[in-house]
Amino acid sequence: MRNPILPLLFLATPALAEEDFIPPVDHPVTLEACSECHMAYPPSLLPARSWSAIMTTLDDHFGEVATLDEATRAEVEAYLAGAAGDAGGRSFRAAPPDQTPLRITELGWFVDEHGREVSQRMRDKAGSMANCTACHRGAENGWFEDD
Numbered sequence: 001m002r003n004p005i006l007p008l009l010f011l012a013t014p015a016l017a018e019e020d021f022i023p024p025v026d027h028p029v030t031l032e033a034c035s036e037c038h039m040a041y042p043p044s045l046l047p048a049r050s051w052s053a054i055m056t057t058l059d060d061h062f063g064e065v066a067t068l069d070e071a072t073r074a075e076v077e078a079y080l081a082g083a084a085g086d087a088g089g090r091s092f093r094a095a096p097p098d099q100t101p102l103r104i105t106e107l108g109w110f111v112d113e114h115g116r117e118v119s120q121r122m123r124d125k126a127g128s129m130a131n132c133t134a135c136h137r138g139a140e141n142g143w144f145e146d147d
């Protein structure tokens with residue numbers, strides 16, 4: 001028998017602007033390891049090779065020491081690589097194939113998207129463009145709509 005409730009639920013769901021939702025980290029070990037100094041960045045915003053590069057240089061991580069015990073490090077790397085923007089043949093907000101960016105904030109789409117729209121006053125207030133949550137209050141839950 002057909003479920004009469006299903007179409008109603010579908011209609012009740014607000015239309016989501018696909019671009020504004022970027023799945024957040026849903027791996028507790030990664031969340032704990034990578035949200036101490038900044039939000040745990042969404043894995044799909046970098047390709048797997050970038051996450052591997054980041055996870056093998058944690059002793060020199062943007063001027064900080066962010067080392068983990070080897071079991072945790074390997075588990076986090078595997079999670080991030082598996083959920084990366086190019087995992088499974090995807091090319092979500094892709095980085096140039098000949099580059100291994102270590103920063104989301106240096107990717108072309110990021111610079112374009114933020115160049116036009118972000119005032120100097122907002123930048124100063126955030127302190128760093130890597131401080132996503134300063135401007136996107138829902139970022140940790142995956143929401144990057146205009147706040």
Ligand code: HEC
Nearest residue numbers: 033034036037041062064065066102103104105106128130
């Ligand atoms: C001890 C503090 C610390 C920890 C722990 C830490 N980071 Fe960072 N991370 C930093 C700092 C500092 C920056 C540079 C922030 C800036 O430029 O404002 C940074 C930047 C980054 C960036 C680049 C942000 C951009 O500009 O796009 C990525 C990606 C990143 N971290 C990933 C991780 C991952 C993955 C983990 C967990 C394994 C982690 N970080 C844990 C301190 C930390």
Ligand code: HEC
Nearest residue numbers: 019020113117122123126128129130131132135144145146
């Ligand atoms: C200084 C404020 C500021 C910071 C910091 C910031 N953003 Fe943004 N971001 C904006 C504004 C303003 C827009 C443009 C408004 C919009 O399109 O919703 C935007 C747009 C975006 C979009 C596009 C949304 C869409 O509709 O396509 C994404 C994705 C995004 N930001 C992700 C990030 C991530 C990830 C970080 C951290 C690494 C970050 N932002 C840091 C202000 C900021």
